[in-house]
Amino acid sequence: MKIIIVGGVAGGMSAATRLRRLDESAEIIVFERGHYVSFANCGLPYFVGGIIRNRDELLLQTPESLEARFGLDVRIDTEVVQIDRQAQTVSVRNMLTDEESVEHYDRLVLAAGASARSGATESTIPTHTLRTVDDVDHISAVLTSAAAASAVVIGGGFIGLEAVENLVHRGVHVTLVQRGPQIFTPLDPEMAAPVLDRLFERGVDVRLNTTVTGGSGNSVELSDGTSVPADLVIDASGVRPDVTLAQQAGLRIGAGGGVWVDGTQATSDPLIFAVGDGVEKTDAVNGSGTLVTMAGLANRHGRSVADSIAGTPEQAAPALGTGILGIFGLTVALVGWNEKRLVATGRAHRIVHTHPANHAGYFPGAEGMSIKLLIDAETDAILGAQIVGGAGVDKRIDVIAVAMAAGLSASALTRLELAYAPQYASAKDPINQLGYVADNLAQGTSVNLQWHELAAARAAGAALVDVRSAGEFAAGSIPGAINLSLDDLRERLVELPRVPLIVHCQVGQRGHTAARILTQRGFDVQNLDGGYRTWLAGTS
Amino acid sequence: MKIIIVGGVAGGMSAATRLRRLDESAEIIVFERGHYVSFANCGLPYFVGGIIRNRDELLLQTPESLEARFGLDVRIDTEVVQIDRQAQTVSVRNMLTDEESVEHYDRLVLAAGASARSGATESTIPTHTLRTVDDVDHISAVLTSAAAASAVVIGGGFIGLEAVENLVHRGVHVTLVQRGPQIFTPLDPEMAAPVLDRLFERGVDVRLNTTVTGGSGNSVELSDGTSVPADLVIDASGVRPDVTLAQQAGLRIGAGGGVWVDGTQATSDPLIFAVGDGVEKTDAVNGSGTLVTMAGLANRHGRSVADSIAGTPEQAAPALGTGILGIFGLTVALVGWNEKRLVATGRAHRIVHTHPANHAGYFPGAEGMSIKLLIDAETDAILGAQIVGGAGVDKRIDVIAVAMAAGLSASALTRLELAYAPQYASAKDPINQLGYVADNLAQGTSVNLQWHELAAARAAGAALVDVRSAGEFAAGSIPGAINLSLDDLRERLVELPRVPLIVHCQVGQRGHTAARILTQRGFDVQNLDGGYRTWLAGTS
C-alpha cells in the first residue's frame, strides 16, 4: 500500500507515524511545501517573545529523525500542486528546483492546514503573518536588526493576542487593531472585558472598530484617520481552511468552507482522506459542520485517519472547540457555544455567571476567576462555557469539556467528585457551585436575570435591591439601587416596595439567599446573575 | 417542621443552610459538641505549619453569623447523647454546665463525622490528634511554648503526611512512624515510591513496619527497639465513622462500620437522615458500601439531605473516592480503586503507566508527573487512577474523575477535547495519551507487562531488550537487558534471539513503537509498562 500525505505537521505527521506503527510494510511519503516538518506552530509566538529561546525547540522532528525512527519518506520544500483522482496520482513540484513529478497513491491524506486571511493593505512597513518558522525568522530579523520600538498587530484573536503579549514582552510598544467592537470574539462581551482591561494595563493601544488603511515610513494609517508608529506589522486577521487542492480535485466542500469528511475522515472520494484545520468537523452542540482550527483535533484525527486507512475505522467524536489563551497572566478558556451564537440561532438557553476562587479562600494565594456557563433551557444540557482568570482556569474548562463530551447535564455538575485539598480546590469546587446554581434554575428554585436585561426590567417597573453591606454599596453600586443588606433582610422587609424585585450582591451568591427569603415572603424576585461584578463588566 | 442536626461542620452545616434556603419557616437547631462550627478542618494542618497565619481564617462561620444570615439556632458546646426514636426526641448535654435537656424533632440529621483511631500508647509526651480547632491550639501551644525541636507523627496517610510537611515547615525534625511496609496506602507501591523519596530528601526519618510502644522524657520508643527524640506526638493513625448515636438508637450500620443510608441519605429510620464521614457511601466501582471521608461528599450530601427533607429527594451518585494531597511540592492524587484492591478482589484489569509532562516540553517550565490508570479488562471501564508529580496533577485527576463518573471508557480518553496551548497542556494531552495506550491494549495492538511481572517472565525464558540510546543505557539499566536502540532496530533485527521478547525504554513510548516493529516481524513481544522509570520505582 502506498500512502501519500500532503502536509507534514500536526495532522499529517500524526497520520504518518501512526500508519507506520500499524503497517511496517506500507510506503509512506509526506510532502511538505515548507522547509520544516513537525514543528511546534503553537510555540511560534513564544519564540518571537524570547520565552522559548532555542529555535531548535520548535522543531520536534526532522525528515532525518522521521526516516530513522519511522521509515518515513519526508520530502520538504515540495508542494503538491494537483490531484488526479482518476489516475490516483498527485503532481508535485520541488520548490527549490521547480521540477515537477508525479506520484501514484493508493490512499491520499490531505493535511494542508489553514491559510491566513489578510487584513493588511499595501504598505512599505514589514508585514508578516505568524504561522510558520519562516514567519518568525522574518519577524525576529525585523525585531533585532531594526531594533524595532513599535508594532501594529491586526486581529485580536488567539494568535493576535499571543503576538501582542510576546511583542510587549520584548519591550515593543504595540497597537492592536481590531475590525469589530470587541477583542477575542469567541467570548461574550462581558467576559472579554477583563481581557481588554488587562491589555490597557500593560500599555497596549487597543483600537476597536478600526482597520489598517495603509502605511509608510514608520507609521501605519488607521481607518479612524489616525496613524500610529510601527516598525513591524503582524497580520493575524484570521485563517480559512486551505482547500485549494481539494477544490481543484472536485472534492466536496462543506458549507463553512472546509473539506467535507465523514466520521472516519474520508472525503467524498473514498481513497482520499483529510484531517486538521482544512476540514470541517461536526459541531457537538447542533451537529452542523464547523471549523475548529486547533492542534488537539488535528493530532487526534491524524491518528484516526491512519486507523481508517489501516482498516480499523472509528467514528470521530463531535467537536467542542475547546480553546485556551494565556494573555499577560490572565488565562482565557472556552468550550462550545457562546451566548451570541445561541441568541443568533434562537436556541433557548439559561446562563450562569459565577466568580469563584481557584481554591479555598482560607489558604493563602487564592486567585479569582469568572465563569459563564450556557445551558439548554429544555434539556439542561451544557452548551458552552467561558472562563477568565488566574490559576485553575485550565482545570475547570477541561472538566466542563469532559462533562459536555460525556453528555452530563448542567445540574449533574453538582455530583462530580473532584479532588479537594485547600491548596487545589474548594470542598464545593467552582464546578460543583456552577451545578448548584444551574440546578436551582432547572428546578425553578431561583430565577435569574442577565446584566443586559436589567435596564428593560427596571423600565418595566422592577425595583433593584442591593443586598451587600453598606460599605460595599458605598464603594460602588448600580445607580438607583436600594441598599438593604442580606443579614437585615428578614427584619426590614416592610421597607421594600411591593413591585417585582431584582436583587443583587457582589457575585450572585448572597443574592440567591436573598431571593429565596423574598420569594417565600411572596415577592416576585429575580437574582441578577453574576451580581455587581458581571454587571460592571458588561456595562463597562 | 422542626429539624435537628447533630454536628455543625461540613455535612451538618451544609444541610442547615440549604434547608433554610428551601424553607424559611422551618425550625432548625444545630447541636455541636465542640466550641466551633463551620470550621475548615482541611486547613488545620496548615495553621500548625504557619502557612495559614490567622486563626480566624479557619472559622468560616460563627453561631452569630449563621443566626443573622440563615436564622439557624446553633448550639455549640452541646452534645447529643441519646436518640429516642419512639418519642422523636434527642437528649442533649450542655458540656459547660453538664445540664441535660430533651428536644423533639420531626426530622433528625446525623452529621457526626468520624473519630480518630488511636495508634499511640501510654506516654508522657504530649500526644494529640489533628482533627479540631482545639487540637491545633494544643499542638501550637506545645510547638511555641516548649520550642519543640522534634516530633513523631504516627500514620502516613493524608493527615499524617500533611502534619509532617507542616512540622518540617516550622523547623521541627520529624520521625514518621508507619505500621505497614508502605506510606500512603491509597497508592500502589511503585506510585508511593517518589513520595517516600521526597520525605527522605526533606530530612524526614521514616520508619516503616514500625509502631510506637511508649515514650517518656523527650524520647519515643518504637517497636523496632530504637527510640527517637520527640517533644510532641501527632497521632494520625486513621479514622472510623462516629456511629455512637446511631448504633445506640438501633439504626442499621453498614458492613464497613458506617451508618447505612439509601440514596436520599435516609437511614433505616425514615425520619432520621445521615451524611458525611459517619455514613457509608455506595462504591462507584462495585456498588458495595464504602467509606469515603472527604469534605466534598460531606458538603454535597449535606445539601442533598436538605432536599430530601424538603420533599425533593434525589439519588446520590456513587462515590469515587477522589482525593489529593500536597507534600513537599509533590502533588499526589487518586480516584477509584488501586491495583492492590483489584488483585485482592480478583477483578480482571489492565494497567497503564505513563510519565508525561504537564505541558508542551518546548515551552519552558514543564514539570513531570507519573500516571497509573486501572482499566476493567472486560468492559474497558476506568476503575481508578493515581497521579504523582508537579503542576497539572490536580487537573488530570479531575478529568479522570469526571470521565469515570460519566462512564467513559479508557479508550474514550483519546477523544476528549481538552484545552491546549503550550503553557497549559500538550496537543496530545497526557489524558489523551493514556487513552491511546489503553486503546492499543483494548484492541490488542500492543501487549504490556508490569514491572512486578518482569522477573517471572524472564525466568520463563523471555529476553529483555532496552531500546533506549547507548547513553541512556549506560546511565542506568535493568540488569541483563540487551541494548539495541529503537532507531537501529529495523537494521539489527538479526541480533535478537528468537525467544519471547520484552522491550522497554525510559517511559514506555519508544517501547511501544519497538514492539510494533517487532510484532510485525513475527516476534512475540510485550512492552514493559511505564518503562525503566516505573520499573525503578517499583523495585526501589
Ligand SMILES: Cc1cc2nc3c(=O)[nH]c(=O)nc-3n(C[C@H](O)[C@H](O)[C@H](O)COP(=O)(O)OP(=O)(O)OC[C@H]3O[C@@H](n4cnc5c(N)ncnc54)[C@H](O)[C@@H]3O)c2cc1C
Ligand atoms: C502561531 C500559531 C499558534 C497556535 N497556537 C495554538 C494553540 O495554542 N493551541 C491549539 O490548539 N492550536 C494552536 N494553533 C493551531 C494549530 O497549530 C493547528 O490547529 C494545527 O497545526 C493544524 O494542523 P494541520 O495538520 O491541519 O495543519 P498544519 O499544522 O498547519 O500543517 C499543514 C501543513 O501543510 C503544508 N501544506 C499545505 N498545502 C500543501 C501542499 N499543497 N503541498 C505540500 N504541503 C502543503 C503547509 O505548509 C503546512 O506545513 C496555532 C497555530 C499557529 C499558527
Ligand SMILES: Cc1cc2nc3c(=O)[nH]c(=O)nc-3n(C[C@H](O)[C@H](O)[C@H](O)COP(=O)(O)OP(=O)(O)OC[C@H]3O[C@@H](n4cnc5c(N)ncnc54)[C@H](O)[C@@H]3O)c2cc1C
Ligand atoms: C486535619 C484534617 C484535614 C482534612 N483535609 C481534607 C482535605 O484536604 N480534603 C478533604 O476532602 N477532606 C479533608 N478532611 C476531611 C473532611 O474534613 C471531612 O471529610 C469532613 O469534615 C466530614 O464532614 P462531616 O460533617 O461528616 O464531619 P465533621 O466535619 O467532622 O463534623 C462532625 C461534627 O460533629 C460533631 N459531633 C459529633 N458527634 C456529636 C454529638 N453527639 N453531638 C454534637 N456534636 C457532635 C463533631 O464535634 C464535629 O464537629 C480533613 C479532615 C481533617 C481532620
Ligand SMILES: CC(C)(COP(=O)(O)OP(=O)(O)OC[C@H]1O[C@@H](n2cnc3c(N)ncnc32)[C@H](O)[C@@H]1OP(=O)(O)O)[C@@H](O)C(=O)NCCC(=O)NCCS
Ligand atoms: C510528534 C508527531 C510527529 C507525532 O508522533 P507520534 O509518535 O505519533 O506521537 P507521540 O510522540 O505523541 O506518541 C504517541 C504514541 O506513543 C504512544 N505512547 C505514548 N506514551 C506511551 C507510554 N507511556 N507507553 C506506551 N505508549 C505510549 C501512544 O499510544 C501513541 O502511539 P499510537 O498512536 O500507536 O497509539 C506529530 O504529532 C507532529 O508532527 N507534531 C508536531 C506538530 C504539532 O502537533 N503542532 C501543533 C501543536 S504545537
Ligand SMILES: CC(C)(COP(=O)(O)OP(=O)(O)OC[C@H]1O[C@@H](n2cnc3c(N)ncnc32)[C@H](O)[C@@H]1OP(=O)(O)O)[C@@H](O)C(=O)NCCC(=O)NCCS
Ligand atoms: C459554608 C457552609 C456553612 C455552607 O454554607 P452554604 O451557604 O450552604 O454554602 P456556600 O457558601 O458554598 O454557598 C452555596 C450556595 O450558594 C449558591 N451560589 C454559589 N455561587 C452562586 C452564584 N454565583 N450565584 C448564585 N448562587 C450561588 C449555591 O447555589 C448554593 O445555594 P443552594 O445550596 O441553595 O443551591 C458549610 O459548608 C460549612 O460549614 N463549611 C465549612 C466546613 C467544611 O466544609 N469543612 C470541610 C472543608 S475544609
